Amino acid sequence: MQHTILYKNAATLLALVLFTGTAGAQKTTQAVPGNNKSHWVQMNTREQLEYTTTSRGDRIMDFSYAGYEGGGVKLPEVKVAARVYPVAGDNTPNIQKAIDSVAKLPLENGFRGAVVLAAGDFECMQTISIAHSGIVLRGSGIATRIRMTGAPHVAIRLEAPVQTRPMSSKVPVTDVYIPSGTDVMTVADDKEFTAGDLVVITKPVTPEWVQFMGMDRLVRDGKKQTWITGELSLERTVKTVRGNRITIDVPFTDNYDAAFTKPAVTVQKIVKTGGLQHAGVEDLLIDAPEQSVTISQGHHSAIRTRGLTDGWIRNVQIRNTVNSVGIGGRRITVADLDIRHTVPTVGAAKPADLSADGAQLLFNRCAIQGDNVFFLATGAKVSGPIVLLHCTFTGNGWIQPHQRWATGLLVDGCNVPDGGIDFMNRGEMGSGHGWAIGWAVAWNCRAKTYLNQQPPGAYNWVIGCVGLPQQRAMPFDKEPLLPEGIYDAHGAAVIPASLYLAQLKSRLGGQATEATGYTGTK
CATH class of the missing domain: 2.40.30 (Elongation Factor Tu (Ef-tu); domain 3)
Incomplete structure (x- = not known):
């Protein structure tokens, strides 16, 4: 389905800041429903998206390419190839043996099969590794618990080296x-x-x-x-x-x-x-012991991907891991992930529950509950698009792109009631993280605070959001206050309700939003 993009010049909007400081606070208590429009992206009467450009032609990008198979593709249901039942002691060898056995099967339409863990507790003292394409590790819902024991380790890795x-x-x-x-x-x-x-x-x-x-x-x-x-x-x-x-x-x-x-x-x-393609983890619980540690101490983590293309994590519950999920690779969907902590980590340096270190990544309907964490952080030089869609993060934490010039992040319809969304210059923090993000968008979000700063030669946008804007100098400095990014329609939700879903529908049609798990979106 083709769509038309209409452009309007916006040289006069280069210095647009609708609400700042205490003025913003007066407008952030309640998002106003209705037909409020953004200056930067609008939907016309033909349901086509119109984009405002800067004087040099920059615009908010089309983020709809984030996700499995490049967005708008339903995650597959992979046939069972092996079943594993819990045993006493360390279950890692049994699970790994089943995965390695399935790895020897031929690929059929990109898949070898699913290794299904039965209901029950699987004590695991080592990492479970998926290093071949076409394999899915599937539990039987939350009745399947991977109980992490032994020395600190990552519960599941989907990793294989890539040669270029x-x-x-x-x-x-x-x-x-x-x-x-x-x-x-x-x-x-x-x-x-x-x-x-x-x-x-x-x-x-x-x-x-x-x-x-x-x-x-x-x-x-x-x-x-x-x-x-x-x-x-x-x-x-x-x-x-x-x-x-x-x-x-x-x-x-x-x-x-x-x-x-x-x-x-x-x-x-x-x-x-x-590398590996078409691999995933789904329908299980990963449970680690409580870890009141600093991030430099050994700790249990949940899932890591590297060298993965067209993969997914869905319907996974995670308890008490630190630096819980790290996603590297391309065209990956993380859906309906639930991470909870019963104790916070300690120290000034905070772990990242979601770490985005790849391109075309979609985090859809994820939930995190915990304190002293970065809910999402980005790695150095990461080029998106990366999308957080309809996620809820509670506790003392932040969505904060983290270091050394990541680009192309959308935080869409997310709720951070106790924490913040920060598009910022981290300065000397972390040995020179500096400008952490450019060309980022927060769209129709609700957060306690926003720190939206504008890098030289680039833009960051907070659009249709509710919460208190802040203005700060670079860390360790008292002045000067850094220039603010764009605040557009602050305190009043705009249409479309979801930028990602509207872009997806505009590019691929309504079936694409349905495949992502949404119907009747506008």
Whole structure:
């Protein structure tokens, strides 16, 4: 289903801040229902989305590509290939033996089969590992409990090494400026590329850009801190090639300004082998003993993925793990995850219950209950889209992109009643985390507080949200207060109710939102 995107110039909105400080507090007690509209994304009478652009053409990106198979695809029901029943003592060897046995089966439509754990307690002293494609570890609902014992470890890993091989030379991008949220670039030589190619787009981290971002002056305890070095890269698939103009399958999460990218941004065709595809964990409970520890002490964690493409975690309950779920890879859905803590971690450094270290990640209807945590944090140089959709996080914690320039985050319809949503410059914290996020959006959320700061040359938006805006200097400083990002329609929910679902429906049709678990969305 094709859709039309209509643009309106918004040069006058560059300095728009509708509510700040105490003025914002007067408008944040109750979201006002009705037909309130955002200045930046609107739905017209034909249910087409209209996007306002900045003077340089940047816009809020289409986040609907986040999730399994690139969004809008129902998570599959995989046939049973093996069953495991609990035994006395350490159950890890029995479970691993079943997984390794299924790994020898042939792939059928991308899957080998599900290893199903029966109801009961499975004491596990070691990590359960899924390292081959097409395998799902499934419990029998919360009656299946993986009870973590023994030395601190990760309960379940879905990991396999990935090898990347270049298939062309690095071709320079010739655009003077590529706006964030667009999907087209111009290259010096189009002969290297055809539709369907996997490419890596690489942006050098130059001293000029680091200085422009104000990140060349980070000093802590008399020692210079390094924000980022090297390169920023993202992988995309070539959609079309017309002359020297290349269209990619997923929009850019960042802008590309030739004034700060010498040598030039480049595009290179690559081939990736290894990793694992179409794998998941579902329908079980992971239970760790209470851990009142600092994050530098040994602790039990729940799930890690790395090298995973088109995978999922769904209907998993997690108790008392620390740094609970870390997601690396591409096109992954985490749905109906429930994490709860009966004791908080200790110390100033906080663990991240959800760690987003990949691209096209969807966290859908997740719940967390706990104190002294980051509900979600992002890793260094992460390029989204990453979406938190209709999540509820209670306790003293924060949704806080965490370090070294992640881009392309949407927090959509989330509720953080006791904590905050922070799009911020973390400065010297964590040995120079600095600007943690650019091109992030909070849409129709409710939180106790917001810290929405605007990086040089980029934007962060808080739209249709309820909660108290704050304004602060960089950590460890008292002044100057950092510029605020955009607050749009603050204290009044806007339409569409969900930006992600509206974008998904606009791109793929109503069946895509239904496949994601929603009907009748607008």
